[in-house]
């Protein structure tokens with residue numbers, strides 16, 4: 253797909269996209285930004301390990317077709333979401349069920365992307381798209397998605413679940429867009445799920461834009477659990493005002509080629525983010541987590557804790573950049589990347605990057621790459637545990653060291669299935685509870 | 686003392702040679718332990734006591750270049766570490782391993798059930814398991830909080846040692862090898878550990894206590910005391926040998942052994 257071909261698709265059907273003329277102008281501007289940069293290539297440092305050719309060489313329809321049928325309750329169940337949760341379900345981009353309003357009432361504004369573009373205009377500022385051609389492409393074509401607005405002072409206890417399911421086997425590309433605005437001293441808990449069947453080999457190019465006002469608090473759990481042929485790229489862009497707190501847990505289970513960009517700007521004093529991720533990668537998968545944290549104000553803190561478990565012929569990438577800008581002080585930034593390789597053919601590329609233009613900065617980073625610890629294995633075996641069960645248990649424990657509470661009911665099973673782990677006979681007791 | 690081929694032995698080690706990373710550590714060590722006996726092994730730092738313990742438990746990286754070990758009539762060296770545990774061998778580690786993310790109670794229950802399973806005994810459910818370990822925890826004065834923590838993670842030195850004995854009490858081995866379980870314990874903890882060990886003494890069960898201190902041996906009276914130096918047992922005696930070593934150190938024995 254050349255930019256010209258993509259523009260032909262856009263020009264032919266731009267009238268079908270929501271938002272009227274102002275948004276249409278923003279779409280054209282975003283497309284121009286994409287066209288100037290083109291698809292990222294491995295010549296760019298940020299894309300050194302990840303080749304997008306399977307997308308840029310493919311012929312994909314950027315206007316997905318609506319699903320013939322969908323069973324939202326079954327999809328939620330399969331994604332491990334409670335049936336009475338405040339959930340929105342999207343299939344191939346299209347919103348097929350909205351259970352959020354009845355659960356949450358009027359306290360929270362949850363509007364479809366279409367409605368929001370009509371009433372609010374473009375949801376993503378042009379500057380957010382700088383250096384992000386894929387996000388620019390999303391803005392140009394965005395048709396489906398949601399905006400969550402939490403008014404100042406409102407505490408939303410129930411987690412809001414957004415489930416995006418790929419169902420069609422057509423060669424198509426979805427451009428879901430999510431905007432989360434949390435007002436001053438408000439609190440919200442959002443879970444974004446991406447899932448899909450084994451025959452889905454299309455592309456999902458998501459954009460999640462987060463703005464936290466003064467003292468706002470957002471917990472975001474993002475779970476990617478596609479079938480083995482899906483391509484997924486996303487940019488999560490978050491901006492934090494004074495004393496805002498952002499807590500992210502991202503879990504990657506499936507997909508053939510996955511690239512997650514996470515960009516957090518701590519713009520005002522006291523802003524704090526805790527970013528964590530678990531990446532599971534087996535045969536034929538390539539998953540790349542690319543994290544950038546900008547410390548733009550004094551007294552801002554960030555923590556990155558990313559773990560990966562890579563099986564035979566799996567390939568993982570983690571790059572985590574911390575950038576401390578000039579004129580800031582009293583910054584604290586910690587980063588840890590721990591990687592477990594289960595086979596000689598497993599591969600991980602992990603790269604911390606620190607750019608520090610201020611004094612009075614407390615920074616730490618550490619990366620480990622290795623196999624299971626022999627002494628741990630021996631200890632468990634000396635107590636009578638079979639070697640395979642000891643390996644299974646330790647592999648699970650490695651992942652669980654990230655969590656204080658389970659972020660998703662499906663996690664243990666996915667790890668066990670994915671790597672064919674054995675566990676001690678009586679797995680009734682969860683190792684971390 | 687028992688010999689190879691003895692009708693009723695627990696453990697027979699015959700002329701064991703062990704190499705670790707191209708260094709010969711054990712050099713023809715022989716030792717026999719009968720049913721119900723408690724043996725103490727003492728000896729200078731670095732003489733190979735932990736090496737012996739690890740070889741008994743089946744740790745990789747310790748190369749047995751010569752010699753045999755029979756455990757309850759079976760060729761011990763042919764067994765995997767878990768098979769040795771199933772056969773009734775238990776090692777209390779000199780440095781118990783911390784395993785973040787693996788719950789202490791989970792380990793105990795999984796280990797106990799793995800062993801019961803291997804012996805063809807029915808597995809215990811959570812309720813039965815709690816009944817089994819409740820008394821043991823009381824005896825070892827381990828608080829219930831420890832069950833829900835990760836194995837040994839963040840435990841103090843003494844807590845780790847008591848946790849090892851809790852495991853031993855729960856698994857009820859035929860042969861327990863305790864590698865310096867008394868090191869680093871305060872006076873009260875030493876008594877607790879000694880009580881735990883004594884509670885398991887039985888005519889069908891044997892123990893090897895590796896220790897540097899006569900203190901433990903006053904609380905757990907051994908049938909035999911051995912001195913390991915330069916990779917072999919250089920002297921054996923009864924419990925009075927421990928007192929003598931406490932007073933005189935090892936030099937005189939090493940000198941006698943060398944001139945012999």
Ligand SMILES: Nc1ncnc2c1ncn2[C@@H]1O[C@H](COP(=O)(O)OP(=O)(O)OP(=O)(O)O)[C@@H](O)[C@H]1O
Pocket residue numbers: 705706710728729730731732733734735736737746779
């Ligand atoms: N894994 C290993 N790699 C290298 N050397 C080893 C290893 N294990 C043991 N050794 C060496 O073997 C020798 C015997 O060690 P061992 O731990 O058995 O001694 P010990 O008698 O238990 O001493 P201590 O009383 O200090 O516990 C030492 O010199 C030690 O450095």
Ligand SMILES: [Mg+2]
Pocket residue numbers: 734735736779864865
């Ligand atoms: Mg030792």
